Amino acid sequence: MAKRKTTTDSQTAWGILDECPVLHVSWIDAEGRPDVRALHGARVGDAIYLHGAPVGEKNGALDRPVTLVGHAVVARIPSHFVEPERACPATTWYRSVHVRGVLRLETDADRRAAGLQALMQALQPEGGYRPIRADDPLYRAGLRKMLVARVDVQAISGKVTLGQHQPARVPPVLAGLWRRGEPDDLRAIEAIRAACRPPAAALPEALRPHRPDQGPAASLHVHPTAADRDAALALLYPAYWNQHLPAEVVARGFDGAPAWIGARDPDGRLVATASAMSDGRRGWISDVIVDPAWRGRGLGAAVMRALLDHPRLRRCVAVGLRTRDGQGFYRRLGFGGPSERPFPISEMWLNRPA
Ligand SMILES: CC(C)(COP(=O)(O)OP(=O)(O)OC[C@H]1O[C@@H](n2cnc3c(N)ncnc32)[C@H](O)[C@@H]1OP(=O)(O)O)[C@@H](O)C(=O)NCCC(=O)NCCS
Numbered sequence: 001m002a003k004r005k006t007t008t009d010s011q012t013a014w015g016i017l018d019e020c021p022v023l024h025v026s027w028i029d030a031e032g033r034p035d036v037r038a039l040h041g042a043r044v045g046d047a048i049y050l051h052g053a054p055v056g057e058k059n060g061a062l063d064r065p066v067t068l069v070g071h072a073v074v075a076r077i078p079s080h081f082v083e084p085e086r087a088c089p090a091t092t093w094y095r096s097v098h099v100r101g102v103l104r105l106e107t108d109a110d111r112r113a114a115g116l117q118a119l120m121q122a123l124q125p126e127g128g129y130r131p132i133r134a135d136d137p138l139y140r141a142g143l144r145k146m147l148v149a150r151v152d153v154q155a156i157s158g159k160v161t162l163g164q165h166q167p168a169r170v171p172p173v174l175a176g177l178w179r180r181g182e183p184d185d186l187r188a189i190e191a192i193r194a195a196c197r198p199p200a201a202a203l204p205e206a207l208r209p210h211r212p213d214q215g216p217a218a219s220l221h222v223h224p225t226a227a228d229r230d231a232a233l234a235l236l237y238p239a240y241w242n243q244h245l246p247a248e249v250v251a252r253g254f255d256g257a258p259a260w261i262g263a264r265d266p267d268g269r270l271v272a273t274a275s276a277m278s279d280g281r282r283g284w285i286s287d288v289i290v291d292p293a294w295r296g297r298g299l300g301a302a303v304m305r306a307l308l309d310h311p312r313l314r315r316c317v318a319v320g321l322r323t324r325d326g327q328g329f330y331r332r333l334g335f336g337g338p339s340e341r342p343f344p345i346s347e348m349w350l351n352r353p354a
Contacts, residue, residue: 181311
């Protein structure tokens with residue numbers, strides 16, 4: 001892993017800003033005192049829009065130079081991920097953005113509405129409201145009363161500190177995150193891999209590509225991108241256990257599963273997916289499927305082994321599944337049946353229309 005710099009180009013910096021719903025805005029007020037506020041901010045073109053009450057503290061910042069900082073912690077890294085005793089390695093890996101500009105009152109009605117609409121898009125991307133327009137009677141009066149200000153950006157820079165500056169720390173940090181396994185840790189594993197491109201040997205053992213000697217190796221992943229989700233659902237909709245379910249129910253099952261492992265081919269296309277539910281005591285595996293072109297090369301077994309080592313399943317005392325014709329495949333992975341319990345038991349289900 002080559003050492004890579006942590007400062008970014010301005011396009012990446014704007015991307016980081018888009019991921020930070022709250023920005024810290026600082027200025028020097030009329031009395032010469034420094035002031036700082038945490039505010040929602042959103043970009044429209046090359047400006048950043050802020051809003052507030054008409055007689056708020058931000059008024060004191062109008063027409064003054066301002067500095068904005070946005071910060072998103074990607075991974076909390078305790079010292080013991082890296083060293084057993086010394087406290088010094090404790091840190092966070094993060095993305096941040098730093099902006100210099102001048103704060104101006106936005107007076108143009110359409111641009112005020114566009115600024116607030118951009119803020120809504122950041123805060124409520126799912127919709128569920130009438131889009132803000134200057135000529136809409138629902139918003140016209142409120143828009144007139146509200147303070148809408150814009151930062152005319154003079155300089156923007158970003159910083160990405162995800163281990164690319166400390167390649168020797170990447171393997172123990174990835175191993176620590178996989179071991180700790182909180183939901184944000186899985187997302188962090190993928191962010192660090194994307195930033196550092198570590199070789200397979202630097203990954204936690206369960207996530208290394210399987211049987212790379214048998215043709216191109218697929219990489220194993222623990223948090224799906226939007227493209228992974230689309231490709232996984234395309235594999236899953238026609239599967240015999242989902243065929244009778246509406247597409248949105250299959251998608252809800254994919255999105256709701258707390259444990260997921262996917263495999264991507266060397267071009268980054270998803271070619272296998274497996275999900276599981278778990279309460280930490282018992283787990284339930286569902287939706288295991290390998291793209292037909294990749295079957296018979298050990299990928300299904302690799303995905304399953306990674307899933308069984310997933311933090312949500314790792315300590316379960318029993319992991320179950322149902323299959324029509326995959327008994328041989330699962331038996332090789334240690335599954336047997338029926339479950340052994342020290343008392344007679346019936347399985348009961350309440351079935352509801354999908
Ligand atoms: C079942 C499935 C996930 C296996 O994936 P795969 O990548 O082809 O499996 P692998 O290559 O990792 O096979 C691992 C081992 O299981 C064996 N195996 C694979 N599928 C099997 C099956 N259906 N029955 C018995 N053994 C099977 C393989 O021969 C291999 O044995 P080996 O280790 O001795 O060589 C894949 O065939 C698939 O997606 N099937 C359709 C969907 C499905 O049935 N899912 C399971 C429903 S619960």
